[in-house]
Amino acid sequence: MMTEGDMYIPTYEDMLDAHKRIEPYIRRTPVRVSDYLNELTGAQLFFKCENFQEPGAFKVRGAANAVFGLNEDQAKKGVATHSSGNHASCLSYAAMRRGIPCNVVMPRTAPQAKKDTVRRYGGNITECDPSTSSREATFAQVQAATGGDFVHPYNDPRVIAGQGTCAKEFMEQTDGMDMVVAPIGGGGMISGTCLTLSTLAPQTQVIAAEPEQADDAYRSFKAGHIIADDAPKTIADGLLVPLKERTWHFVSTYVSEIYTASDQEIIDAMKLTWKHLRIVMEPSSAVPLAVILKNPDAFRGKRVGLIITGGNVDLDKLPWLNAA
Structure with a gap:
């Protein structure tokens, strides 16, 4: 048991208990690779496809x-x-x-x-x-x-422990990674990833990827305290919420860096993954690849895991159909 003030912080054991509890109700989602995207980025990329969960998302x-x-x-x-x-x-x-x-x-x-x-x-x-x-x-x-x-979307110890099971599977499905990159909004997935990797693979860096137009986590990370935006606007509609106390604990303690990408860069990355991974994903899920393409020197030559967080997208309103 770990507490910070009066706040319960979930532990690695909580994550292991969660995995046993939820195993009958989730899918062990596959990991995909793309020779084209590896060549494009100069990194070895592994995509954990949480868009293949029954409801279409890691949550x-x-x-x-x-x-x-x-x-x-x-x-x-x-x-x-x-x-x-x-x-x-x-x-x-x-x-x-x-x-x-x-x-x-x-x-x-x-x-x-x-x-x-x-x-x-x-x-x-x-x-x-x-x-x-x-x-x-x-x-x-x-x-x-x-x-x-x-059940808070992310600032809930039960939720964070559950999200941490994704990184556990990811590490079991690969031969280890130098970095894992995941989108950040409220920080539930990032917190779960930090929770698991800080024990299971402490040498693996956790990188957060955020839209430029909803960059409160980036600004919080640089300032050293939570900065919350009330109503940001971005194509990545799953990343519109601010950090809270529990997720800030994990972000401020374990995250190595937060990178941002513009909406156009997110749309371009989304289109690339649709084309070369041949899977349906939503804009929020494209932010990790967008930041890798934008900051190639930080990832070149590394084994990098990307978590595709969801695939619930309106097929009649794909963002590139309206892009100028």
Whole structure:
């Protein structure tokens, strides 16, 4: 058990327990490689395809850990959360698998594909304005009305421990890596990656990748304290939320560097991976490759793992169709 002040920080043992708990409800997603992308970057790239999870995103790991960790009395009232999409989908999926209700607050601007997925898994959606303040205020009303267990999208020890199972699998599926690069919004995946690798492979650097137009984690990292934006706008809609206390603990302690990429660079990287990996991924998932292409000297000659965090994208609104 590890605490920082009154805040519980999940441990490596929590991650191992989570992996046992969620194994029946998740997929051990494959790792893909591309000779073309290796040649283009000068690095040996390994892509962990979390877009192949049943709900289409890595967040099913943390969501399932929270849902299946509830006792029977807690489970009766179900779960509740706020999310721009993937956490809502994944929590709805996990709740459906356990047969309990799930209430979610989503920005009205969230992609229709993500709203459709939530509803397909039985989640009840309440819409809010596209800002952190509106999201949290609306959620307070929903939780008061339902009494569901609050599963925060990322600032929850159960969620962070669940997300850490991805890096455990990743290391088992490769012969070790010099770096692992993952997108950063609120920091759940990055925190889980830090949690696992700091014990399992402490020599492996953890790099965070962030959109330039939602670069609060980058600015926080450089300033040494959390800087939160209320309503950033970027094509990477899964990375619009700020760091919180638990995720900041992991980012400030273990992350080696945060790199940023512009929306156009993200779109270009997304198009490259669609073409050469031949898989569907969303803009947030393209940010790691975008920062590698933008900062080649930092990665050249290295074995680099990239986590493709999700594949829930509106196929009628692909970003390059509207790009100038």
